[in-house]
Amino acid sequence: MPKYLIERDLPGLGLMSPDELAATAAHSNSVLASMAPAVQWQHSYVTGEKMYCVYLAPDAEAVREHARRGGFPADAVNEVSGIIDPATGEAA
Template identity: 55%
Template sequence: MKKYVIEREVPGIGGMSGEELCGAAQTSNAALAKLPGRVQWQHSYVAGDKTFCVYLAEDEAAIREHSELSGFPANSITEIKSVIDPTTAN
């Protein structure tokens, strides 16, 4: 599976309560359950009116299908080719 970062524009998400974010995660999980083995959500960063989600997926089409099923937009989908961090310099 390939790794992707998905940018989603979701007005007001940065101001959502923990309970509201829980509901959003439940909605996403329900959509993922309809795509067994094709898409896996790793985690998301919530910032202002956007989320940046890291997913494993067989391809971009599977991510778009999850977006349609969940109702959450996928404004930008970018495949992650590699990951670097401070230890990469060693």
């Protein structure tokens, strides 16, 4: 299944408490349950003003539908074409 990186603009995100982040995750989980197994959330990175989420989905529209149903922004949805890390450079 294709992997997507979603960028969400969320001013003040970095100031959210652990309880607020947990409530946001729980809400996302409930939306995902209604879309399973087509859309799967792998993990997210929280920064001061943005969240970067990694999802598995059949297409970008399915990711956008999750965002619409959940009331989440999906400012950019990009399909991941590859993954590199330090070990990638060691093979050269």
